[in-house]
Amino acid sequence: MNWAAPQFGALPGGRLHLQHGPIDLIIKAEGQPASVTRAYAAATGRFQTILGELAAELSLLRQPLAGDTPPDSSSPVASRMIAACWPFRAVFITPMAAVAGAVADEISAVMLAAAPELRTLYVNDGGDIAVHLAHGEILRIGVVAELVKASLNGLISIEGGSGIGGIATSGWRGRSFSLGIADAVTVVAASAAQADAAATLVANAVNVDDRTIRRAAARSLDPDSDLGDILVTTQVEPLPEHKVLAALAAGSNEAQRLLGTGLILAAALVCQGNWRIVQGRSGLLFPMA
Amino acid sequence: MTVLSDRSAKFGAAEGDDGIIRCDACPVLCRIRPGRSGACARYANQEGLLIRTDPVVLLERAVEEGRNLVPFSEASADWDGNLLNPSSAFVTGIGAGTTYPDYKPAPFIVSQEHDGVDTVTVVTEGIFSYCGVKVKIDTDRHLGPETAAIRVGGEQVGHVTTAEYGSQMLSLGGVRHLTGGSKKEGNVTCDTLLKLCNGEAVELTIDNGHAVVVQAGKAPIVDGREERRMRVGCGSATVGIFAKQWLGHVDEVIVVDDHITGVLTEHQAGRVLDMPPTGIRVKGRKSTPGRYFQVANPGMGWGGTDITDPLSIIQKIDPAVAWPGMRLLLTSTTGEDALWCVLDDNLVPQSAAMPQEVQAVVDRIGENCEPSACTVLFMAGAGGSLRAGVTENPVLLTRSVQDGTTRVTLGGAPAMLWPGGGITVMVDVTRLPKNAFGYVPTPALVAPIEFTLPRALYEASGGHTGEITPVADVIRAYGADARVERANPVNPWPFKVDG
Numbered sequence: 001m002n003w004a005a006p007q008f009g010a011l012p013g014g015r016l017h018l019q020h021g022p023i024d025l026i027i028k029a030e031g032q033p034a035s036v037t038r039a040y041a042a043a044t045g046r047f048q049t050i051l052g053e054l055a056a057e058l059s060l061l062r063q064p065l066a067g068d069t070p071p072d073s074s075s076p077v078a079s080r081m082i083a084a085c086w087p088f089r090a091v092f093i094t095p096m097a098a099v100a101g102a103v104a105d106e107i108s109a110v111m112l113a114a115a116p117e118l119r120t121l122y123v124n125d126g127g128d129i130a131v132h133l134a135h136g137e138i139l140r141i142g143v144v145a146e147l148v149k150a151s152l153n154g155l156i157s158i159e160g161g162s163g164i165g166g167i168a169t170s171g172w173r174g175r176s177f178s179l180g181i182a183d184a185v186t187v188v189a190a191s192a193a194q195a196d197a198a199a200t201l202v203a204n205a206v207n208v209d210d211r212t213i214r215r216a217a218a219r220s221l222d223p224d225s226d227l228g229d230i231l232v233t234t235q236v237e238p239l240p241e242h243k244v245l246a247a248l249a250a251g252s253n254e255a256q257r258l259l260g261t262g263l264i265l266a267a268a269l270v271c272q273g274n275w276r277i278v279q280g281r282s283g284l285l286f287p288m289a
Numbered sequence: 290m291t292v293l294s295d296r297s298a299k300f301g302a303a304e305g306d307d308g309i310i311r312c313d314a315c316p317v318l319c320r321i322r323p324g325r326s327g328a329c330a331r332y333a334n335q336e337g338l339l340i341r342t343d344p345v346v347l348l349e350r351a352v353e354e355g356r357n358l359v360p361f362s363e364a365s366a367d368w369d370g371n372l373l374n375p376s377s378a379f380v381t382g383i384g385a386g387t388t389y390p391d392y393k394p395a396p397f398i399v400s401q402e403h404d405g406v407d408t409v410t411v412v413t414e415g416i417f418s419y420c421g422v423k424v425k426i427d428t429d430r431h432l433g434p435e436t437a438a439i440r441v442g443g444e445q446v447g448h449v450t451t452a453e454y455g456s457q458m459l460s461l462g463g464v465r466h467l468t469g470g471s472k473k474e475g476n477v478t479c480d481t482l483l484k485l486c487n488g489e490a491v492e493l494t495i496d497n498g499h500a501v502v503v504q505a506g507k508a509p510i511v512d513g514r515e516e517r518r519m520r521v522g523c524g525s526a527t528v529g530i531f532a533k534q535w536l537g538h539v540d541e542v543i544v545v546d547d548h549i550t551g552v553l554t555e556h557q558a559g560r561v562l563d564m565p566p567t568g569i570r571v572k573g574r575k576s577t578p579g580r581y582f583q584v585a586n587p588g589m590g591w592g593g594t595d596i597t598d599p600l601s602i603i604q605k606i607d608p609a610v611a612w613p614g615m616r617l618l619l620t621s622t623t624g625e626d627a628l629w630c631v632l633d634d635n636l637v638p639q640s641a642a643m644p645q646e647v648q649a650v651v652d653r654i655g656e657n658c659e660p661s662a663c664t665v666l667f668m669a670g671a672g673g674s675l676r677a678g679v680t681e682n683p684v685l686l687t688r689s690v691q692d693g694t695t696r697v698t699l700g701g702a703p704a705m706l707w708p709g710g711g712i713t714v715m716v717d718v719t720r721l722p723k724n725a726f727g728y729v730p731t732p733a734l735v736a737p738i739e740f741t742l743p744r745a746l747y748e749a750s751g752g753h754t755g756e757i758t759p760v761a762d763v764i765r766a767y768g769a770d771a772r773v774e775r776a777n778p779v780n781p782w783p784f785k786v787d788g
Contacts, residue, residue: 021329022315022329051315051317055316058317223320223322
């Protein structure tokens, strides 16, 4: 099969753009010019084969996780996906829940291995972001709770050495299927893969029964979906406020539970104009007045 | 056309009975149901065909119609079609065409980084049935009474509106003249607007007024005479500015003005300088000391009045106050007309050669006048159906324009947004590239318009995300056909010119 090759490009602002099939990465490293060059070369080299490796193991990665022993995988990205999703196997989950974050983590890891002295680094895989900050560096990320209102609602402030390595967002409007009705759940965790999987689960938990919410079997939309016949959300109309609050409460409980296990460091949940913040220590997520 | 055939390349194969297509574009090998896209959102199953979701058809149409795009370039006007740097190019709506029906995505939805932010610019041409021009003519010359009809070839195309400081204002076009009157009125109005917007000269005649040739950025020509200066201020203001410079060289100054005629010694400026009264009383209605309204009728004479003999505005000279040898200056507010007189033994003003010191101040009035110019602002409402080419939820575009999140440009020129409902914009037509405007026979004007906003917000506000094309791709595909213009250095965005 003669597939389209991975695409590599420089973006303005000293950023690197890598794209292959559904993977679309925007990368920015900061540090000494030689370090940045070395890191970008490492990212480009590693990116050559990533999609092929994942595709080879797709059938395994689409299987739900269960039991006492995680499945074996030869690919580092697949291993990251499995590791990130394994703690959540009490509910239905497949390693695909962490695919975007795991790719971001893998690229971030090879870049840091090539240039450990980088001051800051982010690898943004379609909104699931691996971040690395040296001590003393601070990265502030704007959060737009309701994009349609086009105003900045919050900030995530990350300091070097804080243990934060990833940020991910999930919701029913996104590219991946969601079981819930959250417009967006943004999770901060130790890695992008961990944040990715957790955001998926918290977004699934932001849910309520209402006859106006349209759902369809995942397989009826995508015949190869790892979710099979599970109903996924296809349309959410404006709901009465008590239902929105109930859905957010359910999602907040799940986020609180994950916070307790240490799997996430903070989460922001948004549903129909309302939002909740769950975080262990103050000062990570800032709502803006 | 190679780009287009590339874009249309089919990588798919039918599979099964459900209309599913397997996409072979990448190793994921997505199986895509009809009406849905693959994991990458770049390929979709449209009625059993695997298609690229990029705006192929729209791009193709722009090429087939031989239209030219105008990416602005910082680089060079004689660009060879290959060297244009995507980071220094901006695709304007000029020649972009428009899509119909309205719900179809705009012809070009371009992604680009501006100032470190990933943005999307929705590029289209709008058909504006509600549009017109506001013309500001810098002259105190009377052009016609307020609300008087303005005509071209006998058809009414607008009216005289409220004058501004030093300027006469015309309002031309608008929906009532474009489509509310006869077909001829509409066509003449459309043609007038098109010419003015594209920088051509148009002769307008004003009922009970005068003929004026208007051309954006050029001096007005009133009844065949080119205006040179915009008045320095009204007559009273002129007295106030120059009183001290006249002190010791004159006994009285009358500044003739259609609005407020100033009389120096009676004016506060003269009194504070302890200038003795001269007993001269001018015609008109006294407003405050030394300031007179309506000394004459509006006209083509001195200071925008109908006066050609300036002494005619003197109502009387009080013999108990005036004295033989009294020195009197009469001037217009531009210094273009001035007369020096000395009172004879009978207290009658006799013209004489103007002393050098006084001439210097008259000259200074002229120096302080700005050049008389016509400015043409295109004004239109973009709050209608064209918004559907930007987003599926048009009111979100309106709101985001109103709160400043979305930047509106016309042909790359900055648009002023009128506050309140809708998207009512004004733009200085000289800031756009040449011939940026067109028309449709409706009649209505066609103008380029670009909406630029952060990509994330565009995606979230119901934008046509599947149509987003990187600016580099647009340039690659249309380089050879595009018209490249240097960005107007007057415009603050998208390219800031240092220094």
